[in-house]
Amino acid sequence: MIWLTWRQHRKQALVTAIGLALLAAFMIPTGLAMRHTFTDLGLADCVRKLGTDSVIAANADTCGRASVAFNNQYGTMSMVGILFLVLPLLVGLFWGAPLVAREVEAGTHRMVWTQGVGRRRWALVKFGLLGAGALVASVAYGLGTSWWLTPISEAGQHGRFNVFFFDMQGLAPIGYTLFAVALGFFAGTVWPKVLPAMTATLTGFVGLRIALATLARPHYLPARVLTYPVKDATVQTNPAAQDWILSYGIRDPTGKMLTSNAQIACAPDATGPGAACGSDLGITPGSYNWQLYQPGDRFWLFQAIEAGIFVAAAALLLYLAIRRIRRIA
Amino acid sequence: MEIVLETEQLGKRYGRTWALRDCSLRLPAGRVAALVGPNGAGKSTLLHLAVGLLRPDAGVIRVLGQAPYDNTSVLSQVGFVAQDTPLYRDFTADELFTMGSRLNRRFDLALAHRRLEQIAIPRDKPVGRLSGGQRAQVALALAMAKRPRLLLLDEPVASIDPLARREFLDALMGIVAETGTTVLLSSHILADLERTCDYLIVLDASEVRLSGSVDTLIGEHRHVTVEDLVLRHLAKGASA
Numbered sequence: 411m412i413w414l415t416w417r418q419h420r421k422q423a424l425v426t427a428i429g430l431a432l433l434a435a436f437m438i439p440t441g442l443a444m445r446h447t448f449t450d451l452g453l454a455d456c457v458r459k460l461g462t463d464s465v466i467a468a469n470a471d472t473c474g475r476a477s478v479a480f481n482n483q484y485g486t487m488s489m490v491g492i493l494f495l496v497l498p499l500l501v502g503l504f505w506g507a508p509l510v511a512r513e514v515e516a517g518t519h520r521m522v523w524t525q526g527v528g529r530r531r532w533a534l535v536k537f538g539l540l541g542a543g544a545l546v547a548s549v550a551y552g553l554g555t556s557w558w559l560t561p562i563s564e565a566g567q568h569g570r571f572n573v574f575f576f577d578m579q580g581l582a583p584i585g586y587t588l589f590a591v592a593l594g595f596f597a598g599t600v601w602p603k604v605l606p607a608m609t610a611t612l613t614g615f616v617g618l619r620i621a622l623a624t625l626a627r628p629h630y631l632p633a634r635v636l637t638y639p640v641k642d643a644t645v646q647t648n649p650a651a652q653d654w655i656l657s658y659g660i661r662d663p664t665g666k667m668l669t670s671n672a673q674i675a676c677a678p679d680a681t682g683p684g685a686a687c688g689s690d691l692g693i694t695p696g697s698y699n700w701q702l703y704q705p706g707d708r709f710w711l712f713q714a715i716e717a718g719i720f721v722a723a724a725a726l727l728l729y730l731a732i733r734r735i736r737r738i739a
Numbered sequence: 740m741e742i743v744l745e746t747e748q749l750g751k752r753y754g755r756t757w758a759l760r761d762c763s764l765r766l767p768a769g770r771v772a773a774l775v776g777p778n779g780a781g782k783s784t785l786l787h788l789a790v791g792l793l794r795p796d797a798g799v800i801r802v803l804g805q806a807p808y809d810n811t812s813v814l815s816q817v818g819f820v821a822q823d824t825p826l827y828r829d830f831t832a833d834e835l836f837t838m839g840s841r842l843n844r845r846f847d848l849a850l851a852h853r854r855l856e857q858i859a860i861p862r863d864k865p866v867g868r869l870s871g872g873q874r875a876q877v878a879l880a881l882a883m884a885k886r887p888r889l890l891l892l893d894e895p896v897a898s899i900d901p902l903a904r905r906e907f908l909d910a911l912m913g914i915v916a917e918t919g920t921t922v923l924l925s926s927h928i929l930a931d932l933e934r935t936c937d938y939l940i941v942l943d944a945s946e947v948r949l950s951g952s953v954d955t956l957i958g959e960h961r962h963v964t965v966e967d968l969v970l971r972h973l974a975k976g977a978s979a
Binding site for chain 1: 790822
């Protein structure tokens with residue numbers, strides 16, 4: 411079985427290996443360059459000084475100028491990174507979906523399932539080996555991307571909790587990849603033709619990913635609330651904390667939202683145009699800034715929860731696929 | 740007399756239509772049996788049930804005394820050549836035989852090699868580039884290398900030209916004579932079966948119309964050829 415799996419899928423394995431090598435050839439030099447610039451601009455020290463608390467003193471240096479310099483130079487990198495989001499899906503489409511669908515489409519399932527090996531064992535070995543291959547590739551990819559993205563996230567352009575940046579690094583892509591392969595495998599047992607199986611995989615993958623990212627992920631753990639005064643503010647939010655801000659605004663003393671998606675903080679002795687401190691905008695005295703957020707230090711916990719959900723979904727699909735495969739003739 | 744394949748009131752349903760119904764038959768060892776009937780009569784269904792790809796919805800099927808569904812101990816003693824002789828087209832014959840030797844506890848590589856040498860089929864060429872007749876021969880060699888006690892063939896000659904068909908059936912007869920395997924071969928090309936088979940099962944509209952040894956049947960029914968015999972029973976089924 412192992413020999414057969416290798417013989418049938420060696421081309422896919424080779425293409426994947428080449429893809430990963432190309433990715434590494436792009437990410438390692440650019441990653442090193444970004445880290446150099448990050449240190450040269452003094453961002454590394456500056457960010458370290460800011461720490462990871464959600465609020466910092468109002469007069470603290472938020473590394474603004476260096477961040478702008480860094481983002482000017484590497485702003486496009488984060489756009490390139492978004493292209494990597496499709497990689498787990500590609501593995502599902504080209505490894506998972508044809509697994510059963512191509513056999514049935516060509517009729518070869520009747521040849522291979524009537525050798526001396528039962529269908530369940532065939533399915534387990536095939537999925538086991540392909541899954542292991544997908545696991546290795548996705549671990550290399552997930553952790554590599556984490557390393558590559560660190561300076562971009564720390565420079566404050568896109569925190570690592572950002573919906574795209576969360577999805578392309580760490581443990582999450584490992585879960586996505588295994589899920590995509592299992593989904594393709596299962597789809598092939600329901601629609602035993604390659605194209606419909608690929609379509610179903612695409613739809614199911616994108617659907618579950620969007621549903622979880624938008625509806626479920628903000629609630630994996632109860633969000634926290636942070637408040638600080640508008641007037642006489644002695645604190646400000648810390649960009650280096652990389653908190654995931656779910657919503658924010660200004661509330662009056664009774665708690666009524668005055669204006670959402672706005673933050674105002676005026677120093678105690680403010681003068682000049684900003685000294686009115688929003689009173690001309692209807693901000694009443696005693697109003698305060700309010701934000702609902704997931705703390706940045708929950709990042710790896712959220713990564714583990716996200717990956718766990720997708721691995722569990724993959725296990726369920728694998729179970730269903732093996733049940734279904736016994737009914738295909 | 741050993742019974743290799745036995746069914747009792749066997750039925751298989753797809754949704755609400757029965758593909759096979761009330762099928763009772765016994766195939767004794769050492770026979771070369773023809774499974775005859777029009778398209779859609781349930782021939783493939785019966786063969787798929789016999790090789791364990793399908794599970795019966797009614798009745799019983801026993802192959803070598805055991806229920807074949809999901810049963811690898813039956814599978815290792817049964818050779819199967821599916822309709823259109825499916826093979827991995829990018830594999831060479833040698834690679835297919837390697838696959839066979841790895842997926843089966845017993846696999847006679849020497850027999851497979853000898854078979855292809857006799858008919859001069861290259862073993863190092865992807866089978867997708869061989870002719871249909873040659874591919875059928877590779878599929879037969881692959882199935883026979885298991886040294887099966889029962890060989891099932893689903894329309895093995897339907898899609899190949901008459902010359903290749905004759906060669907295939909000659910090869911089949913040769914291999915049966917050599918190994919003594921029991922064979923069940925489905926076809927709707929009656930003329931081919933005349934020379935090859937000594938046992939006949941006629942299937943029509945998902946039911947068995949006739950089954951028995953060719954000699955006995957011809958003796959009983961006083962028909963000159965197998966073809967007459969089959970056609971007469973199919974016509975009877977249609978008028979009934």
